[in-house]
Amino acid sequence: MAFEQYIENKKAFVLGLDNVLYPEKDYLLQVYYLFSEFMTYSEQLDSKAVIAFMQDEFAAHGAEAIFEKTAVKFNIPEKYKVNFALLHQNARLPLKLLLFQQVLSFLQEIVVERKEIYLLVNSDPLQQINKIKQMEWHGLEQYLKLYFTEEFEVEPSIKSLQFVIDQHHLNKEEMLMIGATDKEQAIAAVAGIDYLTVTKLL
Structure with a gap:
């Protein structure tokens, strides 16, 4: 398993959208x-x-x-x-949005291992939903749980992440957050959750 070091000790994975799943x-x-x-x-x-x-x-x-x-x-x-x-x-895009190939493989391995995937998405929900609908998911969409940070605060914050943790009774030690920004890394640190910058997967 190519991503075993990131997956084996974790049960829940929290990912952003832009520049995490695909290039914005x-x-x-x-x-x-x-x-x-x-x-x-x-x-x-x-x-x-x-x-x-x-x-x-x-x-x-x-x-x-x-x-x-x-x-x-x-x-x-x-x-x-x-x-x-x-x-x-x-916008109705001429071309579908493609996930980073390595991120796609990573998500597929998580699904095979029967572990949980949460998308914690920043920015305007209408725009982000429009992107999500036009992504080529390869069947992964049925395994994703989607949350928008703007439902909690305008700027990404600990509140939205804490809501996901509480809602699904997650153990922080068994979680991994994957992101692309310093802000996401800081939120994971405050929450006490391990963080992986997406570039490590690419």
Whole structure:
């Protein structure tokens, strides 16, 4: 078993979504593509130029203020910011989102071992559900228990993790949290749960 060292002494696994199960850029770049196509339809802009700019901007600076930067570059009216935000929540993607291959194998081994998987998902629930629905799960979806941190606090916090622990009567010593951010690692530390950065699996 490739992941035995992480699985053998644990019974419950808590994972995030973005950049833990899959690369978030795979979602965002498809949203940007759809937005560029919408701009061609609505404002007769060159979609290839728009998506090329957004891809370059994302690669250099991430998603922060990318609408504003694109709007300045192409004189896009402010009213389209609403459409841009809605696309993040309800985009129908051209391509399914694929899990990191090693994470997929890891989850499959957990299922074979009849252990529990909890998804503790940050950010806007509508957007995150939209992603989850368009992921290629290979049948794993039936084994997942899903929770949203925003149901407890706007920022990820110990509250949501503690709720999962209490709700399912979990033993902290038998849990492993897998994440991709310092915030997730800090929450696991406060909760007294072992933490694994996802890069160790990839």
